[in-house]
Amino acid sequence: MSAPIAHGGGITAAAVAFGGRPEDWLDLSTGINPCPVALPDIPARAWHRLPDRHFVDEASRAARDHYGCGEILPLPVPGTQSAIQLLPRLIQADDTIAVTDERVAVTDSRVAVVSPTYGEYARAFASAGFAVDTVDDLAAIGSEHRLAIVVNPNNPDGRVWPAEMLIALHGRMKSANGFLVVDEAFGDADPALSLTSRAPQLPNLIIFRSFGKFFGLAGLRLGFAIARDDILARFEDWLGPWAVSGPALSIAGSLLRSDVSPIRGRINERCAGLHGVLKGAGLQISGGTALFTLVADARAGDIYTHLCRHHILVRKFDYAPDWLRFGLTPDPAADRRLGEALQRFER
Template structure:
C-alpha cells in the first residue's frame, strides 16, 4: 500500500482557493527558502538551445567543489535532491533495515516504505545498530534545527560503514553553517557516506530544481545512471556555475538580517521560538491550528505539522513591509 503524499510548504494556490485572495497577493512563509533571490547571471543562448553537454556539467561540478570545499570529490548535480531520495531504496541491501532520525523531512521514510523496506523512525543516534543498511540524518534538521557536530556524525559514520551500510547526511540548510558540514570530508576516501546539498534554498531559486550529492565515485555513478541522461538543464548548470563561484557574502548578510527580523517579530507577538535554522524559525504554541488558520485569513501561509499540532514553522519575510504585515496579523489573531 502506498503511503499518502505529504503536504509540504508552499501550496499558495490551494490556500487561496480556500481562504480567498489572489495567490500572488499572499505572503508565503511556509518554506525555508531565501526570500530574496540571487540576481540571475546571464545565460548563453546555447544553454537553452542545446542539450546540456559534459563540458557544462563538468564546469558546474568544479564550481560546486569550490563552493562546498570538497577536495576529495566532485559533487554531482541533480534535479533537486528529492530526485535522489527516490533512488535510495536501491542502496539498501536485502534483509537490512533503514533508520531515519526523526521527526524530519518526511519524504525519506515515505519513499523507503513505499519501496517495501522496513523503516524505523528513531529519535536518538544511540538507536543506530548493525541492523541498519541505511541511516538518514538531516543536519541541521528540518523543522527543529537540531544540529550535530562533525565529530558526532563521523562517529556515527564509522559505526554504519563498519557493517557496509550507508550514512546519508542531508545538509539542505547547511550553507549558513559550513563549519558543521560533512561535505568537505565526503568522497572516495570516506566510503559509506553520501551528502545531499540544496542549491535553491540559500540562493532563493528553488524553482530551478537543482541540488548536489557528494560521495564515492561509484555511488555517484549509480545515481547518475539512475537519473538518466540530461537530468539537469543547461540553464540550471550555467546559473549554478556562475553563482557558486561568485561572492556570496551579501546573500549571507541578507539572510542573517531577515532571520533576525523574523525572530524579533515572533518574540514581539509573545510566541515561543523552539528551534530553526538561518532560513526559518520553529514556534511552539498551544493552539497552533487556530493560529495557522487565523494567519491564513490574513493571507499569510506558514507551515503546520500533522505529527506535532503545537508546531508552526515560519520562513523568512522578504522585507520590513512584510515583517510589519506579519506582526499586525499576529497581533490580531493572538489578541
C-alpha cells in the same frame, strides 16, 4: 504506495480555501531565501542545446570548490528530492513479494531515519518495501540498519549534530557494510556545520546539498550529491541522460563561484527581523535555522487559520499540532504585515 506528504508551499490551495489571489499572499511556509539572487547571464546555447558535458563538468567543479569536498566532483541532480527517490536502490532488499499493489519486505534489512524530519526519506524507503525505524538519537542506530539518514541541520526543528558524532556514526555504519546519508539542505548559511571537507575520507558517506534554498531559486530544481565515485556513477546512471537542464547548470557554475557573503548577511538580517516579530507577538521560538523558525504554541492551529484569513501562509504539522514553522519574510514591510496580523489574533 503510501499517502503523499503535506509540505510547505501550496499557495494556490490556500487561496482557494481562504480567498485572494495567490500572488497577493505572503508565503512563509517554506525554508527558502525570500530574496532571490540576480540571475547571471545564461548563454543562448544553454537554452538551445541539450546540456553538453562541459556544462555538467563546470557546475561540478564549481560545486566542488564551493563546498570544499576535495577531489570529489559533486553530481548535479534535478533537486535533491530526485536523489532521495534513488536511495532505496543502493540497498535493495534481497527478497520482496508482491501483495496486490504493495511491496512488502521479507528481509531483515532496516533503515533508520533520525526524526522528526523531512518526511520523504521514510516514505521513499517504506514504498520500496523496507522497514523504517524513526529514531530520535544517533545511539539508536545499530548494526541492523543498512542505511541511516540524518538531516543536519534538521528540518523542522533546526537540531544540529556535531561533526565528530556523525563521523563516529559513519564508522559504525561502514563496519556493518551500511551507508550514512547526511542531508545538508540548510547547511549553506553555516558552512562550519558541514561534513563536505571530510567526505573524501568517509567512503560510506553520502551528502545531499540543496542549491535553490540558499540562493532563493527553488524553482530551478537543482541539488548536488557528494559521495565516492562509484555511488555517484550509479546515481547518474539511474537518473538517465540530461537530467539537469543546461540553464540550471550554467546558473550553478556562475553563482557557486561568486561571493556569497552578502547572501548570508541578507539571510541573517531577515532572520533577525522575523525573530523580532515573533517575540513581539509573544510567541515562543523553539528551534530553527537561518532560513526558518519553529514556534511551539498550544494555539498553533488557531494561529495558522487566523494568518490564512489574513492571506499569510505558514507551515503546520499533523504530527505536532502545537508547532508552526515560519519562513523568512522578504523585507521590513512584510515583517510589519506579519506583526500586525499576529497582534490581531485573539488570545
